[in-house]
Amino acid sequence: MLPAKVKIVEVGPRDGLQNEKEFVATEVKIELVNRLASAGLQNVESASFVSPKWVPQMADGAAVMAGIERRPGTIYSALTPNLRGFEAALDAKVDEIVIFGAASEAFSQKNINCSIAESIARFEPVAKAAKEAGLRLRGSISCALGCPYQGDVPIEAVVDVVQRMKALGCDEIDIADTIGVGTAGRTRDVMAAVSKVFPRERLSGHFHDTYGQAVANIYASLQEGIEIFHASVAGLGGCPYAKGATGNVATEDVIFLLNGLGIKTGVDLDQLVEIGDFISRAIGKPSASRVGRALLAKKRDGAASCV
Amino acid sequence: MLPAKVKIVEVGPRDGLQNEKEFVATEVKIELVNRLASAGLQNVESASFVSPKWVPQMADGAAVMAGIERRPGTIYSALTPNLRGFEAALDAKVDEIVIFGAASEAFSQKNINCSIAESIARFEPVAKAAKEAGLRLRGSISCALGCPYQGDVPIEAVVDVVQRMKALGCDEIDIADTIGVGTAGRTRDVMAAVSKVFPRERLSGHFHDTYGQAVANIYASLQEGIEIFHASVAGLGGCPYAKGATGNVATEDVIFLLNGLGIKTGVDLDQLVEIGDFISRAIGKPSASRVGRALLAKKRDGAASCV
Numbered sequence: 363m364l365p366a367k368v369k370i371v372e373v374g375p376r377d378g379l380q381n382e383k384e385f386v387a388t389e390v391k392i393e394l395v396n397r398l399a400s401a402g403l404q405n406v407e408s409a410s411f412v413s414p415k416w417v418p419q420m421a422d423g424a425a426v427m428a429g430i431e432r433r434p435g436t437i438y439s440a441l442t443p444n445l446r447g448f449e450a451a452l453d454a455k456v457d458e459i460v461i462f463g464a465a466s467e468a469f470s471q472k473n474i475n476c477s478i479a480e481s482i483a484r485f486e487p488v489a490k491a492a493k494e495a496g497l498r499l500r501g502s503i504s505c506a507l508g509c510p511y512q513g514d515v516p517i518e519a520v521v522d523v524v525q526r527m528k529a530l531g532c533d534e535i536d537i538a539d540t541i542g543v544g545t546a547g548r549t550r551d552v553m554a555a556v557s558k559v560f561p562r563e564r565l566s567g568h569f570h571d572t573y574g575q576a577v578a579n580i581y582a583s584l585q586e587g588i589e590i591f592h593a594s595v596a597g598l599g600g601c602p603y604a605k606g607a608t609g610n611v612a613t614e615d616v617i618f619l620l621n622g623l624g625i626k627t628g629v630d631l632d633q634l635v636e637i638g639d640f641i642s643r644a645i646g647k648p649s650a651s652r653v654g655r656a657l658l659a660k661k662r663d664g665a666a667s668c669v
Numbered sequence: 670m671l672p673a674k675v676k677i678v679e680v681g682p683r684d685g686l687q688n689e690k691e692f693v694a695t696e697v698k699i700e701l702v703n704r705l706a707s708a709g710l711q712n713v714e715s716a717s718f719v720s721p722k723w724v725p726q727m728a729d730g731a732a733v734m735a736g737i738e739r740r741p742g743t744i745y746s747a748l749t750p751n752l753r754g755f756e757a758a759l760d761a762k763v764d765e766i767v768i769f770g771a772a773s774e775a776f777s778q779k780n781i782n783c784s785i786a787e788s789i790a791r792f793e794p795v796a797k798a799a800k801e802a803g804l805r806l807r808g809s810i811s812c813a814l815g816c817p818y819q820g821d822v823p824i825e826a827v828v829d830v831v832q833r834m835k836a837l838g839c840d841e842i843d844i845a846d847t848i849g850v851g852t853a854g855r856t857r858d859v860m861a862a863v864s865k866v867f868p869r870e871r872l873s874g875h876f877h878d879t880y881g882q883a884v885a886n887i888y889a890s891l892q893e894g895i896e897i898f899h900a901s902v903a904g905l906g907g908c909p910y911a912k913g914a915t916g917n918v919a920t921e922d923v924i925f926l927l928n929g930l931g932i933k934t935g936v937d938l939d940q941l942v943e944i945g946d947f948i949s950r951a952i953g954k955p956s957a958s959r960v961g962r963a964l965l966a967k968k969r970d971g972a973a974s975c976v
Contacts, residue, residue, distance in 0.1 A: 575926060605966055615880065618852070622855060652878060652915050659914050
């Protein structure tokens, strides 16, 4: 039995745009967030309160949060690496705070020069402050299906990080295949294992389409009862590890799957395709969404085309 | 339980290249077929013996078949629309004859101006001749998951065409999602239904990635016990119904899935990626394979990249 409905966390404005070298104007980011919320996305990852030295693209997080319309019911989430970032996010009236850690020891050491356990412990003050402020807290686990440095990642390592994030009070936990190497069988096994230590309905799948596996991994996750998925409109983001390769799975492609399965999302696919076209033009790159390209080609060329 | 091994029918040299406007040199086609067979593909759809007026790209079928090396055990298949085409294929020493029909009445009427039943009955002399000559006979059913003209295609219509092709003596039958609109649930239902009237181990799935669903549909088919799949190296082919949209699923992406699931194919992924690069350069188009692009980017940029 697949879930009857699914929540999509739209990560395009944050996870997607942060990999863009050219600065995307604040007004464009605001329009993107507003249109995504209008199209029915229930959670829009809108900003990152990190040091502008690390991620200059996200330097305007406060301005984005100040400029957007707030749709009742929509969750506007933001990444916060530390207490300073948390305070900025709180000032900006973010609804959900995202903290993060890797399931790969090699990735953790290489990227932040500390162990997984240490990196998560560092989030304790942020988690505590978020809870005190009454904000939702989401934990994101990168490299859960493979690591660019160590290759395989043991399932027990993913389970361990889930337990640490649960202990910090996370309301929702993301199992992220940061480099897109996961396939359906492994996805199913990881989802089954983490469901044993954290409520299934508050786990999410974050898949990258670098190897074309994301939609199949979502299907495998649905079969395990997972009902929250991350996706990025137009497949925004690319793969930071391989230039020209695909990154985040495109929201359009995920909605096409879910519509076909009769699973409710509340997202309007036509609007989403238009938003994908808008942001692709704004950043001057072709859409990485197959559905986006096919449906736009159909509109352009007329009736007797695909579908 | 998923199958332990899968046979891939590589359709790039025929189904893929036939949509290319610019004529691809015979030597390039020969090299493509030879390299695909060397990489371990067990069945390579190598030519189409149709009128050169209809499909000028395939006019050199006899020369391709005469020029290739024959690997022992490899099946070199070809499309034959009629007895004349069959005789040319027989002269060219093709191993397997492919006949075809649509599961959509609207598609059949619009494309060949006759009913599905009539179109399949017309293949009777070809089927008989193929059997008499001791050749393998494969039947391909287009629009099995949706039609560009009528939209939905009833599962009973697919089952009916399978039964007609079975009656003609087909050794293998392809369930083809010609326009890529199928999603995993429908795929599973269609595969389950046709498995009741034709041996499961001789059914194949032919999926297009126009809406990004092909890899998920293959996974859903594997769960139904299907163990033959079609794919096109570098995703050659595009979508004839929507310019710029994706067509046949890329062989590289399918092998990545199957390798991840531990299912044996006998296909060497590294060689396949090189072949995808070779043919993409030869036709002057970027590869539509995500695996191809990611692994080539990794090779180009060095070690610390995806995987």
